[in-house]
Amino acid sequence: xxxxxxxxxxxxxxxxxxxxxxxxxxxxxxxxxxxxxxxxxxxxxxxxxxxxxxxxxxxxxxxxxxxxxxxxxxxxxxxxxxxxxxxxxxxxxxxxxxxxxxxxxxxxxx
Numbered sequence: 001x002x003x004x005x006x007x008x009x010x011x012x013x014x015x016x017x018x019x020x021x022x023x024x025x026x027x028x029x030x031x032x033x034x035x036x037x038x039x040x041x042x043x044x045x046x047x048x049x050x051x052x053x054x055x056x057x058x059x060x061x062x063x064x065x066x067x068x069x070x071x072x073x074x075x076x077x078x079x080x081x082x083x084x085x086x087x088x089x090x091x092x093x094x095x096x097x098x099x100x101x102x103x104x105x106x107x108x109x110x
Contacts, residue, residue, distance in 0.1 A: 002070060003069070003070070003071075003098055004067070004069045004073070005067075005069075005077065006065055006068070006093075006094040006096075007066045007068075007092065007093055008063050008065055008092050008094055009063060009064050009065070009066055009084075009089055009090070009091040010063040010064075010089065010090045011060060011064070011084065011087050011088070012088030012090070013060075013086075013087040013088060014055070014060060014087070015084065015087060019083055019084070019087070020055055021048070022083055023045060023080065023083060024046070024048045024051055026079055026080070026083070027045040027046055031070055031072045032068055032071060032072055032073060033046070033068070033069045034046075034066065034067070034068050034076070034080075035066075035067040036051075036054055036064055036065070036067075037064065037065040037067065038054075038059065038062060038063070038064040038065065039059070039062065041054055041057055042054075065094065066091075073096075
């Protein structure tokens with residue numbers, strides 16, 4: 001079943017390079033797509049150079065939005081939370097759409 005979820009995340013400390021690479025590997029294994037958004041910055045987490053650039057350019061004092069789409073959104077989100085736990089990340093769910101809900105609409109708010 002395909003679904004779409006978004007979360008607002010406030011990082012308290014910058015991610016280390018190895019954490020960014022672990023995030024890239026987690027998403028590259030398949031099962032979902034992950035996009036990160038903050039102000040004018042947006043990136044697809046399956047592209048490591050763009051992912052690294054996103055975290056270099058983002059503003060720590062502002063929250064970012066994670067948009068997760070695919071088969072295992074909740075599981076992937078839990079893995080991401082565990083990965084960022086040492087950075088004091090605080091996250092809140094924004095929107096969640098089931099496959100049935102996505103079939104009935106042409107656009108969604110994330």
